[in-house]
Amino acid sequence: MSTFLFFQATQIRLDASFTKNIPLNHSYMKTYMKHSANFGGANNILISVCDSEGDIFNERFFDTLKGVHDKLFFIPGVDRIQVKSVFSPSTRFVEIVEDGFAGGPVIPADFQATKQGLATVKGNIEKAGIVGSIVSDDYSCAMVKAALLEINPDTGEKLDILKISEQLEQDVRQTFENENISVHIIGFAKMVGDVANGAKGVVLFFAIAIAITAVMVYLFSHSIRLTLLPITCSLIAVIWQMGMLSSLGFGLDPMSILIPFLVFAIGVSHGVQMINAVVKKIGKGLTTKAAAQASFRALLIPGGIALLSDTVGFLTLLSIDIGIIRELAITASIGVAMIILTNLILLPILVSYMNISPKAKVGQLSEESVFWQVVASFSTRKIASVILLFTAILYVIGFYQGNNLKIGELHAGAPALHESSRYNQDTFLITDKYAISVDYMSVIVETTPDACTSYNTMTTIDKFQWQMQNIAGVQSAVSLASISKLVNAGYNEGNPKWRVIPRNQQTLVQSIARIPSSSGLLNNNCSVMPVILFLEDHKAETIDRVVDAVKLAASELDNEAIEFKLASGPVGVMAATNEAVAQAQIPMMLYVYGAVILLCLISFRSVRATIVVVLPLYVVSTLAQWLMTVLDIGLTVSTLPVIALGVGIGVDYGIYILSTMSAQLKAGASVHSAYLSALKERGSAVLITGITLAIGVSTWFFSDLKFQVDMGILLTFMFLVNMLAAIIVLPALAAFLWPANKANK
Known part of the structure; x- marks a missing residue:
């Protein structure tokens, strides 16, 4: 099966389309789709051709501009009716003369790029009123505009946006740009192409993450074999995930290409828990096989519940009516399902065949470490009171500041890319050179x-x-x-x-x-x-x-008789997307927390246990929204999923710690004693997984993609702070929720 899925994984393709990025069932987008045939839509291409000497009226420039116009016209998937430049027959001028009006095409049929011919064209451009739209205000640039179709007329298949982007780069920019002429291209297709190129860097980050993870796991296990096992099983999960996606006909878009990394990281975190449990049981005198069986039984429920919580966190994204997010949810859910097979079932089977010494140790901290004694004091009511007071203050500040969180993009240019990117620099040049903005919205007037x-x-x-x-x-x-x-x-x-x-x-x-x-x-x-x-x-x-x-x-x-309807154009799409995100935010969080609460109730059969696991998660989610306002990160298609992912993955820490505590508490131990026992059993694994996850996603800070940097910042914060909340806030809550006679005062 692995061989087949590996082959299928190699066949997976990058898949990006305009309609996947918009909420098609939103009223604005229904209006947009209804009238896109007549008025075009937001899937446009703008190419600004500029002369380095600041004057377009020369033979060299007009030859180049004509070449760009013709090249764009014949690219499959371009709506030829809507290709517009000074060379378009529909670009005409009208002037007032003695007998009324006179006019014609801006470029006459007998045009020659002579001094006289260029002077005539310049006059026609001014009469046509296209200065600021087709020709720049300072006459240093001229524009070629086009709209893209949804279907490639040559093949009858869905238009390949990435191929269009590649053609624009190679056939237009590289062909016509030289020391005298610069070519500046913007539009959805070009932006997606640039994002896809940036997303290829994920492969490098993935390799770095594997290396970092290997080092961290080795420091934890002190064994090359025990290091390779969870990493290998997690990579198998990724391969199975990619193979399943390919078999089901799905591709990877620039956003979901990040999910295999998360699947790998989640797999390693659960694999470390399994290795930790096996080695601890071998240290207590069990054989390797018996230890693997006992660890499987001990971790099946908490590990299964934790992974189900991860899955639910991903599945709640299906509530957002945007194709790219729904595919992300499906991609991630399949990945977590594979982890259940590889890290909860395959891993203990493989471990059972190994010969592990009873003297093997895991974790940097011994069970008798003073560090665990200090951390265990968080479960005493005196210290717990201070922790909960501080947590409450942080929550109130975070809740107040989080109300200032903006929905939508907060910066100029393409938000997926850095301001310094070629695409955004092209955007700024076009905005500066032309009177019209590239940010426009059409209000459709429907009448009789x-x-x-x-x-x-x-x-x-x-x-x-x-x-x-x-x-x-x-x-x-x-x-x-x-x-x-x-x-x-x-x-x-x-x-x-x-x-x-x-x-x-x-x-x-x-x-x-x-x-x-x-x-x-x-x-x-x-x-x-x-x-x-x-x-x-x-x-x-x-x-x-x-x-x-x-x-x-x-x-x-x-x-x-008349009705004004929103909306078409790029800003119309953004408005619909922002409203879809705003509408999905609260239901999504209710779904994810509702599901996590339900799973905890089923797992622990205790309201108190559910509260101590879920409440820290809610506080951290609130603090994450505060962080977004501080860093000027808006709630968008790329950042909204992070909140759900953070909750789904963050619950793992609390579940693993409380599963050990719960058994001790039922046996009559105090909260302090139960928590100290849980730290000795699981503390090192929880710390190492939290730190490893955070370090892994922190590599995204160096990405060429702005949205990946934002996701990396938020995920790093949520992985680390959820881990700290499970170690600090969870026992503090437990100190007050369990009977006083079972908690040290």
Whole structure:
């Protein structure tokens, strides 16, 4: 079976698609999908071609720009209708002349890159009003825009976003960029490609983690054989996981590629517990086989409950209606299921065939170490009172500060990548060079056919646009209504007094007749007209403010004939994702804590035992939210799962410690005595697993991916602090929850 699953694992592929990253059942995304054929969506490509000398009007630049336009046009998966640049036939200029209007394509059919020809094009660009959108404000760059399809028309299969990114890099940037020309590419496909390239560094982190883990386990077991066993079993779990995913038809996206590392780390932590138990029992006179059997029986329930808690922590992520998170949940759950087989069953079987000396020792600290005596004092009521008071103060501060946690991205640029990344530097350049923002949202206006010939409808759209333009964070806005006002003024010698929506229907028809549906401002029968809002950034507070303003304005202006609907465009997707995350946050935590509580009740059959295990977890989760506010980390698609994972994995420490304590307490021992016994039995293993897990994920701090750095920080915190809470807060709670005559005062 291992050979087959290993082969299947080698066939697994990186899988990324735009729709996996959005909540498709959200009302905003239903609107987005409904109208994406007419107005495009958020899956766009922007390529800015810049001249190093700061002036695009030269033959070399226009030859390059034409080459970029043509290359992008013929990439499979690009919606050719929506490829737009100065070379697009739909990019036209209109000017007021003595007889009315005159116009044509910005690039004439007989264009030659001569001095005179370039001067003509420059004039046409200015007449077309595309400075700031297609051509940069300072005439140093020009843009080629395109939208991507969901299906590759050549193959009929789902578009391979990673292949598109590779083509953009190799066929566009590397082909046309030189010492005179720079090429800057942004868009979802390019961003995902850059993230996937950064995610390949996970392989290096995985190797480093294995090395660190091996060192830590060796320091614990003092044996190469006992070091290799849990590591080998954990690697087998990863191989089985990857093979199962491949067999089921799943791939790995840039976020779930981190999960095999977590599965390995979780496997090692449980493997260390098994090795610890076996060696301790051999030291008490049992044979290796008998010790393995006894350890299997002793750890099956606590280990099984701990791993079930891990699984539940992952499965609660299925409550979030975003494909990439749901696949992460499935990937992780399969991995933990494999650990149950490899580390709770396969590992003790393999150990039983080994010859382990009764003199073998595990842990750096002996059972009689003064350290355990000091730690055991945490279970005396005098010291426990101080611990619980300090914990309560931390909780109150964490709860208060955690209320300031923002949902969504808090920084400019692509949040998955560092600010210094090429992608974000390209984003900043485009934002700086062009008048329009790359952060835009389209509010879809649904009305009746031919509504653009109705004065009341157009006035309502114009009023809505005016309200939006006066919202903080909105740079500018454009709609069919605002363009028709400009055209109407053009018909009246450009007099700004005529920059109004005509009341006369024939005049209104005249003002919109020259605006094609390819402009993205109306559909074919004029029953849908978007209002495009260009925002200053995509920070959470900006999106929330604008979305609230849109909803308020829509509630005032909606009627039977017209309806304003959110949302399309990149910021529309972000708004829907933020709302999906916000809606899932509380239910997800209720599910994970509800499941952990239920499993603890089943395992220990005690409300007190459940409280002492779960309450420290809740405190640590609250402190993690405080940490996020301090470090300016928002609650996003990548950080929300960490909270659930931290709870699911963090409960392991408490379960292992309390399982040993519980047997002692039932035998009539005091809390102090029971806790000291648990420390001698499991303390070293709990410490080593907590530290090993934390050190392993701390390597993510050096990742090229910003979201992996954020996940690494949060997981390191939760692994360490949950371990400390199990050692410090759990016994302090136990000191007061068990009868006073069984606790040292």
